[in-house]
Amino acid sequence: MSQRTEFDPLRLLDALHAGAERDCAFEATAADAAREWQAHARRVLTGHLGFLERPVPPVxxxxxxxxxxxxxxxxxxxxxxxxxxxxxxxxxxxxxxxxxxxxxxxxxxxxxxxxxxxxxxxxxxxxxxxxxxxxxxxxxxxxxxxxxxxxx
Incomplete structure (x- = not known):
């Protein structure tokens, strides 16, 4: 019995982004490089989300x-x-x-x-x-x- 690939979300995501530039690929091999990657990835993610620049109201x-x-x-x-x-x-x-x-x-x-x-x-x-x-x-x-x- 073969596996139904349409139920595999990873395959779908890989296919959707097959040609996309991977400007946040994690390739760090040391702690300092990993922290630099984290800071960069957070800036990129914040830019893509688009709503985080709005001030958060008090609870x-x-x-x-x-x-x-x-x-x-x-x-x-x-x-x-x-x-x-x-x-x-x-x-x-x-x-x-x-x-x-x-x-x-x-x-x-x-x-x-x-x-x-x-x-x-x-x-x-x-x-x-x-x-x-x-x-x-x-x-x-x-x-x-x-x-x-x-x-x-």
């Missing part, structure tokens, strides 16, 4: 909703990520914390998204028993003492 966070979930609290927080952009996140905080706690950035996969890991049904209503594709693993982490956070 702003607004708690939109707080829900008591028994052993932890779920907060819906909106973060300002750029002058004209925000990002909603859920933060699950165990009750009774008296100091720093371990934190997990909980990334959901398929299913219906972040609600599937923070104790919500697809329509936004509360779910109190684990269900769904992810079995509310964000809730399980909070119940075990982890601060659990996921960009939505």
């Amino acid at each position: 702003e966070a607004e708690v939109e909703q707080t829900v008591d979930r028994g052993s932890y609290v779920r907060e819906r927080v909106v973060l300002r990520t750029w002058p004209d952009a925000t990002m909603p996140v859920y933060v699950l905080v165990p009750k009774g914390l008296t100091g720093p706690a371990p934190c997990v950035l909980a990334l959901h996969g398929h299913g219906y998204g972040v609600r599937d890991i923070v104790g919500l049904w697809e329509d936004g209503s509360e779910r109190w028993e684990p269900d769904g594709y992810h079995k509310d693993f964000g809730c399980a982490l909070a119940e075990r003492g982890f601060v659990s956070r996921r960009p939505r």
Whole structure:
């Protein structure tokens, strides 16, 4: 059975850039040369991305909703990520914390998204028993003492 090459992203990327100039090829053999390459590659990448020259706003966070979930609290927080952009996140905080706690950035996969890991049904209503594709693993982490956070 032969391998299907259309599923290989490296082959696709190599084909797309076959004739491109490789002005950031890594050929350093010593630490100083590697640091010079890093500085050069960062400048080139920044130029290609095109948005990094904009000033980054100070971090702003607004708690939109707080829900008591028994052993932890779920907060819906909106973060300002750029002058004209925000990002909603859920933060699950165990009750009774008296100091720093371990934190997990909980990334959901398929299913219906972040609600599937923070104790919500697809329509936004509360779910109190684990269900769904992810079995509310964000809730399980909070119940075990982890601060659990996921960009939505």
